[in-house]
Amino acid sequence: MSELLNQAKTLAPEIVRWRRHIHENPEVSAVLPNTCAYVTAELRKMGYEPYEVGGGVVAMLDGQPDGKVILLRADMDALPMAEESGEPFASKNPHAAHTCGHDTHTAMLLGAAKLLMDNKEKVKGRVKFMFQPGEEGYNGCKNMIADGLLESPHVDVAFGMHSASASDYRTGTVLYSTGSYAASADAFKVTVHGKGCHGARPEEGIDPINIITHIHLALQTINSRERNQKEPLILTIGQIIAGDACNIIPERGYFTGTIRTFNQQVREHAKRRFIEIVNGMCATFGGHADIEWTTEMAPTINDPAVTPELLGYIRELVGEENMAEVPASMGSEDFSEVLLNVPGSYLNLSFGSKEEGYLFGGHHPKIRHNEDALPIGSAIYAQVAIEWLQHNN
Known part of the structure; x- marks a missing residue:
């Protein structure tokens, strides 16, 4: 076992303490005052000057x-839901819970910050620690980039990790993809405006429900007839809302959904055709539409040059037996915004397999995480930073 991993395991009680405090006190959205204050205070104790x-x-x-600069990233926000894990340190907030594991991410990166400060003489460059709010659909990564995250100093490479419970692999296994890590996620809300009237006199109105159903059917042709069939694409309409009574044609209705793909060109084509079809169908039936993109997230693509290098450093730390290549996920991850600007890599770390009794995955109210993985994650962050800087400065 490497010296760095030994140090991380010695630090484990502290990492667990950080994780449990954050887990008990979840905050949702891009504004996390208490979580940010806690992280800031812990970093100051280590000798950092966070901002x-x-x-x-x-x-x-x-x-x-x-020297060159490597960015290490963790997200901090929770989800707006109740927790049912049964853990003694479960959320104290009935309306928020860390069911996506961002508490584990934050704790691991705090652990890495401590390890790197303790091994500062080995750091042949500069490490920028990124503790991000608002990953769950609140544009947190975009906001930080817009505020200068990747400059002053300029970031040369970036790395991040996500905890994975209910995995097919035992706790501590590094789960990586060498190309795509996660799909894009473009969420939409489309309001279709018609003309309300009595249901007995439809000729006096313009039926938005009729327009929405035609739009729904027409959108399916993007996938079945226009897409390169070798490139996955998901276009899901998950909500249609219109009308208040059985005998009234409403003035308007709306539908929401998401578009997901691994390919940026497929993404751009799908969004362009989505807009054309929505507006075209509305024009055909005499209505009009307001299209709102509520979330726009690019696919998360691991850099083909940097990723094998970083995986090599991780392999030296944990051993080949604790590495597994896995398929990309159709879920989304806003670290993609960093990877659009900086070469880097993102991977998963198993926090418990089904065989080990961790039966529920991300966003499930009963999800639990095996805390034995926390020091491993901290050591991985630190190892990547130390080795990349030593080999690239």
Whole structure:
């Protein structure tokens, strides 16, 4: 076992303490005052001088002030739901819970910050720690980038991890993809305006329900007739809302959904055709539409040059037997915004398999995480930073 992993395991009680405090006190959205204050205070105890960027927390470690910069990222926000895990440190907030594991991400990165500060002489460059709010659909990553995250100093490479419970692999296994990690996610709300009237006199109105049903059917042709069939694409309409009574044609209705793909060109084509079909169908039946993109998230693509290098450093730490290549996910991850600007990589770390009794995955109210993975994650963050800087400065 490496010296770094030994140090992380010694630090494990502290990492667990951080994780449980954050887990008990979840906050939702891009505004996380208590979580940010807690992370800031813990970083200061380690000797950092953290500062606010785009609603998140950033800290710098200058091992070699004129060296290159690696960014390590963790997200901090919870989900707006009740927790049913049964853990003694379950959420104290009945309306918020860390059911996506961002508490584990934050704790692991705090652990890495401590490890790297303790091993500062090995850091042959600069490490930028990114503690991000608002990953769950609140544009948290975009906000931090817009506020200068990737500059002052300029970031050369970036790395992040996501905890994975109910995995097919035992706790501590590194789950990686060498190309696509996660799909894009473009969520939409389309309001279709017609003309309300009595249901007995439909000729006096313009029926938005009729328009929406035609739009729904027509949108399916993007996938079945226009897409390169070798490239996955999901277009889901998950909600249609219109009308208040059985005998009234409403004035308007709306529908919501999402478009997901691994390919940026497929994404752009699907969104363009979506707009054309919606507006075309509305024009055909005499209505009009307001199209709102409520979330726009690019696919998360691991850099083909950087990823094998970083995986090599991780393999040296955990061993080949604790590495597994897995397919990309049709879920989404807003770290994609960093990877659009900076070469880097993102992967999963198993926090419990079904065989080990961890039966529920992300966003489930009963999800639990095996805390034995926490020090492994902290050591991975630190290993990646130390080794990449040593080999690239």
